Amino acid sequence: MLEQYQKHFNALGYTQPTAIQEAVYGPLAGDQNVLGLAPTGSGKTVAFTLPALANLLPGDGIQLLVLEPSQELAIQTSRVMRDWAKLLDLKVAALTGGANVKRQTERLKKRPEIVVGTPGRLLNLIQDRKLKVHLVSLIIVDEADDLLTGDTLETVRAVAQAAPADVQLGFFSATDTPILHDLKQWFGQEVMRIDVRDQDQTQGTVRHGLLEVGMGKRDQMLKRLLAMPNFRALVFFKQSNTLRHTATKFYHDHVSAASLTSDLRQVQREKALADFRQGRIRLLLTTDVAARGLDIPKLPAVINYDLPSEVNEYVHRAGRTGRMGEPGQVISLGDDHDLRDLKKLLRDTDYQLVPVYFQGKQLTTERPVAAKATPVTEQPTTPAATTGDGATTPSAAPAATPERKPRRRSAAPAQPAPTKKKKHKNRHTKNKGMRKKWRDHDAHNA
Incomplete structure (x- = not known):
């Protein structure tokens, strides 16, 4: 490790x-292609930052590209790298989708040595010849299990193919996926695999609780959890519509919450994340895409409003809490059927899923018991005492209680008798009867 690194490492409090x-x-x-696998919160950003910066030359143009899956993660990574890069007089530029392209182009004119960005924006700038990659010697693909899927895989490959043929590659991930075993097939180079997931000791104690709550009562449960002292949580949704509905309801109810979704403007997303990190809001409603890889120091809890459908989703959600030795809590909401499915999904993992209950403004593993009604016991009668002559006299009885007068029921208000409706004979029928009577009378007189 470089001497500048060692001093800064100690200044940050790392041993x-x-x-x-x-x-x-x-x-x-040493210029080797690397695949690094380590748990969430184990310092992967610093792991690739220190060796990558050591080989860069100040003032020699763009030499390092770092690809991130989201705007938030790209900005977070650029801040971490900038903290170390200034020790070596290196500059870092963040280029993300959704931001102003002209401003980003102006940043490139300052000739940064490191560029951190999302794959789509980097490829667009390369194709527009705004981003020169002919001097790039290393490309880091962070959150590789996410970036190397679907259309993003082709975008990452296109960025790598635009760089020189001998470019060095580094892949980093918290979870292992099939494509990480076939990197040579997709990128044409041998990649050294380094997996320290079993040796890593940075993870703090994280409890995994199952809280049985129906879909219609989950918003109310989130409000109740806020009654716990110093409680803050990252709340994960699967559907943006559900997230927006909950966010709107919380806004009108003045609940301390904000949204972090991909359809918000970058300024809004940065403000929501900054407010949450600094404790100005206590619930951050988000999706897997927006919150992937985020580092929020000393985050007490993660809440699964909607349960994950894949093991890797649960791993990355749970990895937002319990980072760098801090304790954490994962709370999964769902009905009995949902929670059974989650247990089946995670049965081959090391997670210990325990039912939890909210009682007395705290979470507990003890099932609350309904209080039993105490039966009313009758007062025993006092036996009569006998006198010397054999006569019985009543013994001293307890003080007589005043006789309670029977409660008189208030007379119901008299209802008026229903009036009998007059029956009106059909006039036609009446006339018909009169005609018959006169016909009979005429026949009798004839």
Whole structure:
């Protein structure tokens, strides 16, 4: 490790590198292609930052590209890298989708050595010849299990193909996926695999609770959880419509919450994330895409409003809490059927899923018991005492209570008798009867 790194490392309060930081430093600094697998919150950003910056030359143009799956993660990574890059007089530029292209182009004119961005925006700038990659010597693909899927895979490959043929590649992920075993097939280079997930000790104690709540009562449960002291949580939704509905309801009810979704403007997203990190809001409603890889120091809890459908989704959600040795809590909401399905999904993992209950403004693992009604016991009668002559006299009885007068029921208001409706004979029928009577009379007189 460089001397400048060691001083800054100690100034930040770190005593020793994490498992992934120690394992990848030598190979990555030695121009080897690397796949680094480590748990969430184990310091992967610093793991690829330190060796990557060590080989860069100040003032020599763009030499390092870092690809991130979201705007938030790209901005977060650029801040971490900028903190270390200033020690070596290097500049970092963040280029993300949704931001102003002209402003980003102006940043490139300052000739940064490191560019951090989302794949789509980087490829667009490369194709428009705004981003020059002919001097790029290293490309880092962070959150590789997410970026190397679907259409994004082709975008990442296009960025790599635009760089020189001998460009060095680094892939980092918290979870293993099939494509990470076929990197040579997709990128044409051998990749050294470094997996420290079993050796890493950075994860704090995280409890995984199952809270049985129906869909219609989950918003109310979120409000009740806010009664817990110092409670803050990242709340995960699967559907943006459900998220927006809950966010609107909380806004009108003045609940301390904000949204973080991909359809918001970058300024709005940055403000929501900053407010949550600084404790100005207590609930951050988000989706898997928007919150992937986010580092929120000392986050107490993660709430699964909608349960994940894949193991990797649960791993990344749970990884937002319990980072760097801090304790954490994962709360999964659902009905009995949903929670059974989640147990089946995670049965091959090491997670211990425990039913929890909310009682007395706190979460507990003890099932609340309904209070039983105490039966009314009759007062025993006092037996009569006998006198010397054999006569019985009543013994001293307890003080007589005043006789309670029977409660008189208030007389119901008299209802008026229903009036009998007059029957009106049909005039036609009446006339018909009169005609018959006169016909009979005429016949009798004839």
